[in-house]
Amino acid sequence: MERKNRPTSIGKPPHLPQPTVDLSNNVVTATLPTGESAQVHLFGATVTSWKTSDGKERLFLSTAADLTGKKPIRGGVPIVFPVFGPPPKDHETSQLPQHGFARNNTWEFMGKSSSESTDSKSDDSVKLDFGLSSSMLPEDTKNKWPYEFGLVYSVTLSKSTLKVQLQVQNKGEKPFDFQCLFHTYFTVNDISQTTVSGLEGTQYIDKVQKAQTFTEKHDALPIEGETDRVYTTPALPPIVVKEGGKETLVITRDSLPDVTVWNGWVDKIAGMGDFEPKDGWKRYLCIEPGFVSSWTKLEAGEAWEGSTVAEAKL
Numbered sequence: 261m262e263r264k265n266r267p268t269s270i271g272k273p274p275h276l277p278q279p280t281v282d283l284s285n286n287v288v289t290a291t292l293p294t295g296e297s298a299q300v301h302l303f304g305a306t307v308t309s310w311k312t313s314d315g316k317e318r319l320f321l322s323t324a325a326d327l328t329g330k331k332p333i334r335g336g337v338p339i340v341f342p343v344f345g346p347p348p349k350d351h352e353t354s355q356l357p358q359h360g361f362a363r364n365n366t367w368e369f370m371g372k373s374s375s376e377s378t379d380s381k382s383d384d385s386v387k388l389d390f391g392l393s394s395s396m397l398p399e400d401t402k403n404k405w406p407y408e409f410g411l412v413y414s415v416t417l418s419k420s421t422l423k424v425q426l427q428v429q430n431k432g433e434k435p436f437d438f439q440c441l442f443h444t445y446f447t448v449n450d451i452s453q454t455t456v457s458g459l460e461g462t463q464y465i466d467k468v469q470k471a472q473t474f475t476e477k478h479d480a481l482p483i484e485g486e487t488d489r490v491y492t493t494p495a496l497p498p499i500v501v502k503e504g505g506k507e508t509l510v511i512t513r514d515s516l517p518d519v520t521v522w523n524g525w526v527d528k529i530a531g532m533g534d535f536e537p538k539d540g541w542k543r544y545l546c547i548e549p550g551f552v553s554s555w556t557k558l559e560a561g562e563a564w565e566g567s568t569v570a571e572a573k574l
């Protein structure tokens with residue numbers, strides 16, 4: 261895959277504070293001069309930490325998450341590709357594991373770039389690029405999904421926002437179908453005080469209720485039990501998370517019409533070996549922008565791009 265190592269400070273006076281980016285032990289850590297930081301494990305290109313300038317951790321990471329590369333990381337932002345959930349039986353992805361292979365293979369770090377706003381005295385964002393292509397997969401996985409692809413995943417840390425973007429390239433000679441999703445675990449202080457707005461009037465499949473389809477009636481949806489819903493929102497409304505009625509997060513999207521809202525609640529989390537602490541269900545909510553309600557077909561040589569931005573309200 262083509263490398264994109266770009267210089268970070270062309271034409272800038274050397275005294276301006278710069279973002280720092282460090283790669284050690286297969287983890288990339290980026291820190292802005294204003295204190296925001298993000299961490300990305302090369303395994304799965306999983307963002308495992310996003311801290312705002314107030315020091316607050318915005319992503320939930322299980323304390324029992326396996327960080328050794330043996331299984332997908334429980335928490336942060338695992339990437340779902342090329343299939344969401346258990347693969348359908350009669351589909352080209354049927355031999356793949358749940359949520360595909362992007363979250364359980366090691367990506368390469370392709371480099372960083374940064375940008376400065378016109379009135380800023382420092383670089384105020386940094387973009388990290390990661391790549392995964394068919395040639396980097398184990399033979400076994402290649403055989404299960406024999407397509408030539410390239411993924412470029414960009415994580416941009418700015419003041420109060422984290423943007424993630426996935427570009428999918430078909431590098432082969434035959435078309436393929438894919439689904440993708442950013443399986444984002446956000447931290448909340450108290451799930452019983454948390455609501456999700458922006459979904460009113462949209463249709464969802466409720467996986468807790470035998471995959472029946474409903475229309476969302478809540479202006480502000482409370483999370484009051486096991487919740488596992490895939491909303492389809494072609495108009496891409498912003499999704500707003502509130503705690504105690506106060507906005508804490510605003511999530512916007514580009515080319516990602518679906519949003520999964522997931523909290524496993526007491527019993528489901530009790531049964532997950534890599535989810536700790538066991539009362540952690542009170543302090544996380546997955547809001548997962550993606551394109552999973554249908555398949556996206558990529559012809560040979562074509563590329564597709566989707567992104568989402570989470571803005572933390574300080």
Ligand SMILES: O=P(O)(O)OC[C@H]1O[C@H](O)[C@H](O)[C@@H](O)[C@@H]1O
Pocket residue numbers: 332345358359467488489520521522546548
């Ligand atoms: O345990 P995992 O494979 O990471 O999946 C965790 C969860 O992911 C999504 O949110 C699905 O909608 C859920 O049904 C699933 O339980």
